Amino acid sequence: MPLSILDWVPPGHLVHFVMTMVGNGLDLKPILGQYVEGRGYPPFDPRMMVALLLYSYTQGVYSSRRIARACEQRVDFMVLTGRQEPDFRTIALFRQRHLEALKGLFSQVVELCRQAGLVKLGHVALDGTRMRANASKNKSLTYGRMTKLEESLKEEIDGWFEKAQEIDNAEDQECGRDQSGDEVPDWMKDKQKRLEKIRQAKKELEEAAKAEVAAPRDPAKTGHKAKPTGTPKEKAQRNLTDGESRIMRTGTEGYIQAYNAQAAVDSEHQIIVAQHVTTAGNDSHEMMPLLNQIRESTGKQAKEISADAGYSSEHNLKQLRKRRIRGYVANRWKRNSMKGTVDKAPPKNTGPYVLAMWRRLKQGGVRSRYRLRKQVVEPVFGQIKHARGFRQFLLRGQQKVAGEWSLLCTAHNLLKLAAAS
Numbered sequence: 001m002p003l004s005i006l007d008w009v010p011p012g013h014l015v016h017f018v019m020t021m022v023g024n025g026l027d028l029k030p031i032l033g034q035y036v037e038g039r040g041y042p043p044f045d046p047r048m049m050v051a052l053l054l055y056s057y058t059q060g061v062y063s064s065r066r067i068a069r070a071c072e073q074r075v076d077f078m079v080l081t082g083r084q085e086p087d088f089r090t091i092a093l094f095r096q097r098h099l100e101a102l103k104g105l106f107s108q109v110v111e112l113c114r115q116a117g118l119v120k121l122g123h124v125a126l127d128g129t130r131m132r133a134n135a136s137k138n139k140s141l142t143y144g145r146m147t148k149l150e151e152s153l154k155e156e157i158d159g160w161f162e163k164a165q166e167i168d169n170a171e172d173q174e175c176g177r178d179q180s181g182d183e184v185p186d187w188m189k190d191k192q193k194r195l196e197k198i199r200q201a202k203k204e205l206e207e208a209a210k211a212e213v214a215a216p217r218d219p220a221k222t223g224h225k226a227k228p229t230g231t232p233k234e235k236a237q238r239n240l241t242d243g244e245s246r247i248m249r250t251g252t253e254g255y256i257q258a259y260n261a262q263a264a265v266d267s268e269h270q271i272i273v274a275q276h277v278t279t280a281g282n283d284s285h286e287m288m289p290l291l292n293q294i295r296e297s298t299g300k301q302a303k304e305i306s307a308d309a310g311y312s313s314e315h316n317l318k319q320l321r322k323r324r325i326r327g328y329v330a331n332r333w334k335r336n337s338m339k340g341t342v343d344k345a346p347p348k349n350t351g352p353y354v355l356a357m358w359r360r361l362k363q364g365g366v367r368s369r370y371r372l373r374k375q376v377v378e379p380v381f382g383q384i385k386h387a388r389g390f391r392q393f394l395l396r397g398q399q400k401v402a403g404e405w406s407l408l409c410t411a412h413n414l415l416k417l418a419a420a421s
Helices: 014-025 046-058 064-073 075-081 088-097 099-103 105-115 143-164 169-175 186-214 287-298 314-322 352-367 369-376 378-387 398-420
Strands: 124-132 140-142 237-239 246-250 254-266 271-278 304-307 326-329
Touching (some): 014 105, 014 398, 046 075, 064 088, 099 398, 105 287, 124 287, 124 369, 254 378, 314 326, 326 352, 352 369
Antiparallel strands (some): 124 254, 140 237
């Protein structure tokens, strides 16, 4: 065997690049600053743990158990960890504890890509992809269904307690000699737990409805929506496993329990320059947050952007003109998606900004800059979902899912940066 463990992989291997980046290129003070307690067993080096997570995500290894197994079996992981073998609980707890700090690495890597000349912001394509949540859509209930189930489960559980008061000696044989006969059976424990989940989900829907009344209304976002009443609608849904995920429609899989993962991709080298996760099933309110994030992370704004019809609205197109960003945004009515041009005239009630965008795309035809959208942003989602095999979030809750998506985007940019080095 070689004298140095670093010689176990070739000099140009990605693991060397990740170790160098984490050791010298990234600011890890928010993470390192939390390790000041001198008591207890010395922790694994936080720098090594960060490098382990980032490298694992570049290799399509996401679950803590698979990462721990790779540390024991794969040579490249052994080189990165120095033959240390953190168990899956340690890895999972580290990721969960520092999720917010790990999200901050995304903007640092974008800045490194910009310094390397990989980000030009000449053309940026926006899109969103529906990513499966760590929850089944069969666990989603409407507010009306919750009310009915809450009543029936409460009656069934209360009935068991009434019956338990009448237990006689004959039931001792069924319950066991060492038990009094008054123990709560397993089937009732499960239903009691389900009742608690239903009550919690129902409470969350009611709180969300009240918050909607108290929140200031933005005409650009509410449009023609009815004024909130403070009471959840009968068809308002909440998932019992991940209450913040939503049922969303996809083009190939039908309706799934998911989150809407957004990304803005620079056309020069397919670097993700902005990203976030939303629970909205459509993209109409996601353009401005992405553009704002681009400016915050790079100090500049995109010269032109392209986006599909989901981002088309008077408010969005007006903001593009106000910011002097040339836009190529498809329209919501029937269109030829391959060319970015519409097949028929726009409706009579079409706003002036949407109408002007329609004329721009129609005039450009097959030469319109809108054609860049598919070859810029959609391949990035393909690389994440198909090449690196990430099709479902592992964590639950929008905040944790946002951290996980940020790690995925950071790993994607690291791979692009390594390939250009």
